[in-house]
Amino acid sequence: MAKFTKPEKSWALYDWGNSAYSIIITTAVFPLFYKAAATDAGVELADSTAYLSYTIAIFTFILAMLGPLLGTIADYEGMKKKFFTVFFLLGTISTAMLAFVPEGQWLWLLICYVFAALGATGANLFYDAFIVDITTEKRMNRVSAFGYGLGYIGSTIPFALAILIILLAQNEVLPLSVTNASRLAFLITAAWWIVFSIPLFRHVKQKHFIKREASPVVQSFRRLNKTIREIRQYRALFLFLIAYFFYIDGVGTIISLSTAYGTDLGLSATSLLIVLFATQVVAAPFAILYGKLSDRFTGKKMLYVGICVYIVVCVYAVFIETIVDFWILAMLVATSQGGIQALSRSYFGKLVPKQNANEFFGFYNIFGKFAAITGPLLVGVTSQITGNSSLGVLSLVVLFIIGLTVLVFVPEPTPHEPVDEVAAE
Template structure:
């Protein structure tokens, strides 16, 4: 049992700066991962001779490749980042890599979907790699009792922050105020995303410090591998953390797949680009209050129970996906996603933060990311394969239901340490 001095809930400068990083990088999530870039990629790919189902499949393959690469790197990167003064340089390198690759979309040759495929993979690796160190820094900016609400606030404000450049892009698109082509406007949107990401990362660079660390050793890369080996060998000493990761592996695969494939699937059922963009914007604003609500209810009902609420919601989403045939049905499904997406992700992050040993947050969040990201290889690949075989991507979404069921069953067995205020 852990007892912590009761605190009045008011965000500290470090907590606000940490939350602001979610505000910064979430612009990538909506503009690149979810709303605009998938449609742009599909349009370019189909103009290059691919049919709709095949272009969706290649979008799934791009996500699978990026997540596979970062999954293989995550544990070693996390172990390296636990050494004193190592986390920030690694965070900076991956962040700038992702930002520059995002700028690179603006220079794509006309009709060259292979260029976009490559630069998307590079940008996704930068984005996901930076998040290993961002997630690991949660334990350095707050306390155990505040962790669920701070993590939820990150996701919640991230939805609002990501919506601002998105709304600006929509305004420019609908008004036609700039005398440029649609393609140039979309490329401008990619550049705006990169600039937003960079500017609002500055508070994190200034105010978030690595407080928990291991003193540097000679040959830190070799030492990092040795620590990883010992952690895996002594996995029984961290049974609850790794049991949670196993549950997380399954249910977060479904969450990530639905998030990444949503607009491509909406396009496949005949929705226009404008319809999809507006729906994604609505989801952002729905997700904001629900993410905050999940964090507040976790204090009263428990984070584990609230994750079960999210898993149940996603099972309903998988079943309902078979009914997708119009804008109305897609809006209903998207709103359901909005009620659960931020909450299940934020509470998973903070719950894991309570299960890991002190001073090794980056190493363990490296495992957290390998389980989360490597899981995301399976889902998009599954949807892509089924889309090619059946010609209907909705069948793949329904198949994801098994991931949520297995994840929920495993989560039942995870024992959460009691954290009390005194």
């Protein structure tokens, strides 16, 4: 921690807080809670997984449509923090509301999940864009990986607490039902997220911006239209976004559907929670390792490594039969999950014009979110057609292969080179 500045540490601590949402709501407790509610209501396993996939596709589509415009407006002086705050409040409040959905109301769970996810992913758009304000290009890979590393470490604490409460309730040590123990986990998630966001609100400022002008919304539409027309001039940026569209699709789909997939394989909720906890612990040092290795081998080469690991994961998923197989799969994911996301963020951050960072991160968001529509839909449709969730995961291989192929043609930005020149190279 001593190697990082106060703004860098404050920015990274948001990941420490927000990652509780990522593991408890996106990956672990909520999907199991939802699957149990859907099963109790008579919904078939494959269908409930498909409905969750379609829900993810819906909220990602909404945010993908809003992202570029909101990002363009947020480039004005003082607007980035305001937009971040709005989505932060939507996410934390909706996450807490999950605890109050009546038992067995699986459809209402999905509706609340849409708003919680909109808040979390929307806040992350502006959080990611803050990276150009809190560090330099030379330090960007290391700082981005540090954020993901802290996120994995920080998320294990509320996650461990949630697992402990659920297990104690399950064994009747606590006077709680498993359902109410899960509800308590949702409240813990919201509280953890709020508390560790305070340093960002206090110490992170928008340094790169466009001066405010008359009719900012109208001007934002004009700037957005101009960027869309001229985006091909930013060759490296444009190619990277195409590659990112495909490979991050597979990454996000595996993260969001992992517990639902494990449930379909017949693995117990307790086993899944323990595996996911171990995944968070292992992922933390590997995320930081990716950042250090990128300084030696370049970020692009480390992205190759991460994509190849995910291809192995998708193929191996077809052969899963036991909890040991699921452990192996989870550990493989843990080695590259944080690294591939961290280096993608910093790689893109080096390419964008800093004063327009929000606008360009809006495109980063739209490519990432539209990609997140394709993956869950692909898994959902394949799972329903074949009746086999493993084949749904295997179908993601094609996305990783396309992403890897396009990434080969993306130039590696050189240190200290002006960002606009790199982007337009």
